[in-house]
Amino acid sequence: MNKPLALPGAIQSLVQGDRVHRDLYLSDEIFALEQSRFFSRAWTYLGHASQVPNPGDYLTQDIAGRPLVMVRQPDESIKVLYNRCAHKGTQLVSDACGNVGKFFRCPYHAWTYKLDGAPLAVPLRNGYEGTRLRECESGAGMVALRHVAVYRDFVFVRLSERGLAFDEYFGEVLHAIDNMVDRSPSGKLTVAGGAMRNVVNCNWKMYLENINDTVHPMSTHESATHAASELWKGRPADEPKPMAMEQILPFGAGYDFFDKMGGRIFPHGHSVLGVNFSIHSSYARLPEYEQAMREAHGEARAADILQRSPQNSVLFPSLSVKGSPQAIRVIRPLSASRTLIEAWAFRVDGAPDLLFERSMTYNRLVFSPMSVVAHDDVHLFESMQRGLRADGNEWVSLHRDHRPGEFDPPTQTTNGTNELLMRNQFRAWLALMSADEASDA
Amino acid sequence: MSPAPQIEFTESAVQGFIEHEAALLDDARLDEWLNLFAPDGHYWVPLQGAKQADPWSHNSIAYEDLLLLRLRVERLKNPRAHSQHPPSQCQHVLQRPHLERMDAVSGTATVRTAFVYVEARGEEQLVLAGRCRHELRCMPEGIRIQLKRVDLLAPERPLPAVQLFI
Numbered sequence: 001m002n003k004p005l006a007l008p009g010a011i012q013s014l015v016q017g018d019r020v021h022r023d024l025y026l027s028d029e030i031f032a033l034e035q036s037r038f039f040s041r042a043w044t045y046l047g048h049a050s051q052v053p054n055p056g057d058y059l060t061q062d063i064a065g066r067p068l069v070m071v072r073q074p075d076e077s078i079k080v081l082y083n084r085c086a087h088k089g090t091q092l093v094s095d096a097c098g099n100v101g102k103f104f105r106c107p108y109h110a111w112t113y114k115l116d117g118a119p120l121a122v123p124l125r126n127g128y129e130g131t132r133l134r135e136c137e138s139g140a141g142m143v144a145l146r147h148v149a150v151y152r153d154f155v156f157v158r159l160s161e162r163g164l165a166f167d168e169y170f171g172e173v174l175h176a177i178d179n180m181v182d183r184s185p186s187g188k189l190t191v192a193g194g195a196m197r198n199v200v201n202c203n204w205k206m207y208l209e210n211i212n213d214t215v216h217p218m219s220t221h222e223s224a225t226h227a228a229s230e231l232w233k234g235r236p237a238d239e240p241k242p243m244a245m246e247q248i249l250p251f252g253a254g255y256d257f258f259d260k261m262g263g264r265i266f267p268h269g270h271s272v273l274g275v276n277f278s279i280h281s282s283y284a285r286l287p288e289y290e291q292a293m294r295e296a297h298g299e300a301r302a303a304d305i306l307q308r309s310p311q312n313s314v315l316f317p318s319l320s321v322k323g324s325p326q327a328i329r330v331i332r333p334l335s336a337s338r339t340l341i342e343a344w345a346f347r348v349d350g351a352p353d354l355l356f357e358r359s360m361t362y363n364r365l366v367f368s369p370m371s372v373v374a375h376d377d378v379h380l381f382e383s384m385q386r387g388l389r390a391d392g393n394e395w396v397s398l399h400r401d402h403r404p405g406e407f408d409p410p411t412q413t414t415n416g417t418n419e420l421l422m423r424n425q426f427r428a429w430l431a432l433m434s435a436d437e438a439s440d441a
Numbered sequence: 442m443s444p445a446p447q448i449e450f451t452e453s454a455v456q457g458f459i460e461h462e463a464a465l466l467d468d469a470r471l472d473e474w475l476n477l478f479a480p481d482g483h484y485w486v487p488l489q490g491a492k493q494a495d496p497w498s499h500n501s502i503a504y505e506d507l508l509l510l511r512l513r514v515e516r517l518k519n520p521r522a523h524s525q526h527p528p529s530q531c532q533h534v535l536q537r538p539h540l541e542r543m544d545a546v547s548g549t550a551t552v553r554t555a556f557v558y559v560e561a562r563g564e565e566q567l568v569l570a571g572r573c574r575h576e577l578r579c580m581p582e583g584i585r586i587q588l589k590r591v592d593l594l595a596p597e598r599p600l601p602a603v604q605l606f607i
Contacts, residue, residue: 192499193488193498193499193500194488194489194499194500194597195597196488196500196502197597197598197599197600198599198600198601198602199599199600199601200601201601219521220523222519222521223516223519223521223522223523224512224516226516226521227512227513227515227516227519228512230515231508231511231512231515244508244509245508248512340599345500357497360500363500364500364501364502364503364504368502368503369502369600369601369602369603370486370502370503370602370603372512372513372516374602375522375524375602375604376522376523376524378524378601378602379523379524379526379602380523
């Protein structure tokens with residue numbers, strides 16, 4: 001393209017209705033704009049409340065290149081602060097998680113802060129008398145984020161003053177979180193088992209698009225599913241499968257299966273894939289647990305929860321949810337060509353340990369750095385990142401089932417192989433990237 | 442399990458076994474490598490490394506029985522294992538295996554081996570370090586692996602794809 005991004009319409013020209021320009025994946029300049037606009041204006045998943053159960057418990061996380069710390073307050077609420085000392089910028093805490101006690105204390109010059117970031121004390125206080133410290137940012141303590149939402153223990157942040165309110169931004173797709181949380185008869189999930197962390201040399205959009213890509217498993221994962229079905233060949237159909245086989249074999253389902261599972265789009269880039277069924281629908285039933293669910297939620301709601309096991313629900317652009325097995329993936333963009341993917345599992349309060357085992361097993365088989373399923377995905381993402389540098393075609397095709405005017409209505413259900421779910425993401429991307437064309441403070 | 446007298450089960454035999462096991466991986470003789478496992482043996486890379494108690498209370502980077510190990514080996518033979526174009530190669534650099542425990546009566550031993558593992562593919566090279574703990578069993582057909590536990594340094598950090606066997 002080589003058109004300066006500052007020119008009016010430059011970003012819009014990179015996103016067409018049925019295709020997007022390669023600069024969205026390759027350009028460092030676009031990534032810098034994403035950090036200042038898109039990832040700042042969007043609501044991003046930070047962490048889960050169960051990771052900071054007690055006052056003083058904290059969790060550190062970079063979002064859009066900014067260092068954040070989520071901390072449990074004395075009144076049990078959760079605050080998110082910028083993880084920098086008001087003095088010279090030292091990070092107040094540098095572990096992934098821990099407990100700071102009753103206050104933050106900077107390890108460099110011992111400036112201290114309450115858990116909500118308010119300044120507490122500095123050494124040699126007299127030295128600041130008559131100075132402007134109190135009137136400026138450095139005297140105001142740690143900066144707390146103004147836009148933090150805790151939805152059923154899932155903590156989201158919006159960095160920018162611009163952007164939609166939480167409920168308006170996510171809307172109906174929040175039911176995907178409900179579907180997972182309500183698999184606990186008491187409505188309580190706890191992060192457990194640790195996170196799989198994968199660093200992939202590709203743009204974050206490739207990973208996110210692939211979460212909604214139903215046409216790749218047959219060819220991408222052929223080697224893994226072929227090996228699995230060969231090993232399982234000849235067994236009676238009704239023989240109970242080991243959990244690993246139960247989870248891997250459905251990856252080999254055909255185009256028809258993936259098309260019929262259906263998908264749904266929502267405004268602002270969100271989606272649910274597998275509204276009718278998914279590769280997770282045929283896990284072994286658990287009668288006692290189902291009874292506990294009926295007692296907790298009533299017949300109709302319990303049936304509704306248990307019959308819905310979408311393939312992936314995307315809370316654009318940072319979170320992908322699997323209601324069953326209870327697992328989430330978090331997309332953490334690092335640069336234009338580097339992305340961190342985390343996969344987390346949950347313990348389900350009031351449910352048998354088998355659900356936790358399913359959650360961990362799935363993450364281990366499919367999202368571990370040693371996963372035989374993920375190896376081929378990762379290779380192909382990194383392959384695209386290199387291949388897009390080729391001349392002769394600067395565009396990425398998203399034509400499958402494209403129709404002009406297709407976003408009316410903005411919430412709609414479609415066939416599972418329609419690339420509408422991806423086009424919907426780019427529509428939302430463009431809206432947040434181009435709104436007002438100005439970077440946010 | 443009674444000991445198998447015809448199999449040499451000594452410190453030096455066990456050390457030789459550990460070196461042989463790594464050499465089979467480095468030479469990509471994976472079917473022979475699979476044969477080193479007891480029928481109920483496991484390969485385990487805990488996500489918390491050396492401090493992890495068990496594979497059930499916390500997740501693992503890998504926890505595989507023979508069925509899953511075989512799946513991994515069979516997949517690698519498939520020309521459509523896309524991530525193996527170009528193919529990965531590995532090299533284990535082992536410290537001298539240290540015999541932590543050996544019980545001639547039950548025919549079992551525990552061996553700890555510090556390692557550096559290098560996996561190279563195309564222009565990329567990945568280096569991992571840590572220590573292995575082998576739970577070995579002396580069986581009539583030879584020494585077999587009951588459990589190969591691989592404790593990595595900082596296993597919870599972001600990792601690229603690790604495609605072969607550490």
